Structures are given as structure tokens and as C-alpha cells.
Amino acid sequence: MPDVPPLRATPLNSVHRALGARMVDFGGWDMPVQYTGIVEEHRAVRTAVGLFDVSHMGEIEIRGPEAGLLTDHVTTNAVARLQPGQVQYSGLLYDHGGFVDDVLVHKVADDHYFLCVNASNQDKDFAHIRSNNRFDATVENAGGRYAQIAVQGPQARATLQKLTPVDLAAIRRYWFADGEVSGCPARIARTGYTGEAGYEIYIPPADAPRLWNELLAAGCEFGVKPVGLGARNTLRLEAKLALYGHEIDASISPFEADLAWIVKLDKGDFIGRDALLKQRESGLRRKLVGFEMRGRGIARDGYEVLSNGVPAGWVTSGSPSPTLNKNIGLCYLPAEEAQPGKPIQVMIRNQPVDAVTVETPFYKRAK
């Protein structure tokens, strides 16, 4: 028998089980995939408020006089443009231009950066950053010191505001504030992975169960629901937010993934820059594009995509969209074909089924 390491559990594991959640192995973590139903949980986030346990996400802290230089060197976005309290979506790349991970960079202070990284990548990310640290900075793999709860939806602010003296309206999108939530120290970031307004709060693990229950009570009047990874995936897909292992991985560059906006080639040298410059000159071979099914069928991750009747790409994410009542997906196609309005076919159980490429995001929240 091969040695299978035991699943890792977040501090909220027993809370999920008490709520009757269905648990799955998600990249080595024992996580709730749904509580009452994916569609119902999805709708709660679009119309009211949902709570997500995202404590499996990793945190990496970079500190020291040259913390900014190191962070800038290992990420694609312009760290120098960040002010204290600001957050930036960014890419961590290999020299060849493929993704190590996608990350959120929080600038705490000139000498302190806080990175939120994908759960299953955190050890790899930590090793990657440390091995590229030729700066006067320290790198800490700090995942164990934080639990993280996401409060997302139109009633997220009203829910969270009941528990914190921090003026949430004053936190702009992609900024954060350090303060208290129900008496415990918290980093409150106005970020999310759902396409809705909301907050992601970083708290001490020991306080997580109490805060979770207080948030559920605070959101009760709005119809709050705990939301599992199933709806987290449909929500992020509708908003066309990339998921590592699907839209991005070591073989995919930010340009291919339609994430050119997180690459600042003019900021100076960073890991992967030379490869990206080369790719910009030689042109992209493939690019990510959204599609809707026209025929009967649901495209799923990994299905083959045909263009003009011949294999041309693959589905990175596909699902029914609970908000749009359509079957949607993202796929890679040859770059010149990755434009909206192109008829394609998706191979579903050995049958080609009609689809058409469309503008993304599929869903955009009304401002």
C-alpha cells in the first residue's frame, strides 16, 4: 500500500460536519463541497450573502528592508505601485513564463508583504520564492497562523459590519484594513472569488469557529448561507476568474490565460519576463476564450474542442451556470480563433455538440 498522507483539516472542519456538509478531498484538504445544494448556495451569494471557509488557502509573509524588491522580483504585477493597505492580483511565474501560482499581494508596509496563495501550491510557492531570495528579506510560510473566511454577496457588508468597528464602506475594492472582528485581530480585505462585492478576513485559527457562528447569526436576517467549494467554482466561473490547475498551470503564460493586465513588462526585471517578451514578439499560439453550449450537453473540464471540425483545443472549466441558466465554459483555442462569436463544437461522450464562443465575463454584477 502506498503511503497516503491523512487529509488536512481547517479549524472549521467540525463546524462543517455539524452543518451536515458533504466533504471531499480537495488537493489534500478535507473540505465542504456543499451544505444544502450548489444551486441554492450559488443563488444566496448572488442575491444575499454567503460564508466560505477558505482557511485552506496559504499565506506567505515577506518581511525586511528589501521585502518589496523580492516581492516585485517574483511576481508579474507592479509591486512598486502598491500603497500600504492595497491588494494586487498577480502571477508567480517560472523562468519559462508558465505559472507557479496566481496570488494576491497585500502591502502591509514598505517592509512587509502578505501573499494569499492557493492551498495546494503553498509549499511549492514558498520554496520558489525562497530559492529566488537574493534580497535582504525573510520569507515565512505562515499558513498555519491564519484561518480565512470569505463573506460574499450584496449583503456582505451589512453582515460583517455588525461584528466590527472598522468602517467597511471606507475600504475600497482591492484594499484592506487591519482591525478587529468580534474582538479578535483580523485583516479585512475587500477581495473575493465570486464576482460579487465582499470581504475576505484573515483571523487566528482558534477564533474561527466562534467567528463563523457569529457571522451566520449576523447574516441570518439577510438569508445567509454557508457555501461550499461546488458553488465557489460556479461563481468564479461565471465571473471568469482563473483557477489554478484549470485555466492556468506551469504550461500556461499570463498572456495565453487572458491575464495580460497582471503583467507589467515595463516595471523592470522579474522572473519570467524574458520568456513573456519573447512570446509577445513571436505571437501567442493559443488563448483562453469563453463559450456557451448551443446544443444539448454540458462541457466539462478536459473535454476536447473542435473548430472547423478538427481538434483545436480543450475545455479548462465547464459547468451549468445557475445565474444564467446556460451551460458555459472556458477553453483554449488557437489564438487567431479565440474571438467571440465563433461556432465551435465540444466533444461530449464521443459526440460533437455545438457551442459558440462569447464575450466574458459571463456574469457581471450591477454596480
Place this chain on the structure above:
Amino acid sequence: MYPENFRYTKEHEWVLVEEDTATIGITDHAQQELGDIVFVDLPKAGARLEQGASLGSVESVKAVSDIYTPVSGEVTEVNATLADKPEALNRDPHGAAWLVKVKLSNAAEVEGLLSAADYQAYIGAEK
């Protein structure tokens, strides 16, 4: 919960035999495991199915689940309401949301299926 007059498979299908016709569906356990069902793919009337071969598929938001043919025969009727209302499978999997009716070509196959008690013991042990 699991009707005594049905027979069951370890793949979570049920069969109700009336004379030489078998009505086939998926079990309540199967719909619970799947969650919100959003798509059902079934054969057409006239299709000949062999025991153990693919009968079609049921999809939830999250996953695709294959359905296997529990008993051989020719499809005489398909539950057409499921194309527009696949969610009926979550509400009434043992009743209105049956999948297909099959004219049995080998009635002896039914004897090899599980009884309600055996099926419940099986899903109890699976947990």
C-alpha cells in the same frame, strides 16, 4: 424509502418489473449523492440495451454520472419530461422521475439483482 417491490443494483439503479416490462430509474441514494440534477441523457425508444452497458447519464452541477443498464431489453418508452425538468430526479426518483421502460429479453437477469433490504445494507456499508 426503498420500495420492497423494486430490485436494485450496486450502481444505484432500480428496476420495477410488471409482466414483461421493466421500469428503470436511479435510487434516492444516487440523487442525494449527485446533488442538484441539471441534465439527463437517455436512449431513444427502440434502442436495444445489454445488461451492464451504458444506459445514459445524469449530470449534477458538479459531476457526470453514468447509468448502467440493469436488465437487457428493448426500450419501449422514455420519460420525456426529464429533458425539460431534470430536477424532478431530485424530488421523486422512485416515482414520476423514472428514466426508461424496457421490454425484457432475459427475465432471469432480474433474479440476480438486489432486494430492497440487500440494497439498503449495501449503501449503509458504503458510508
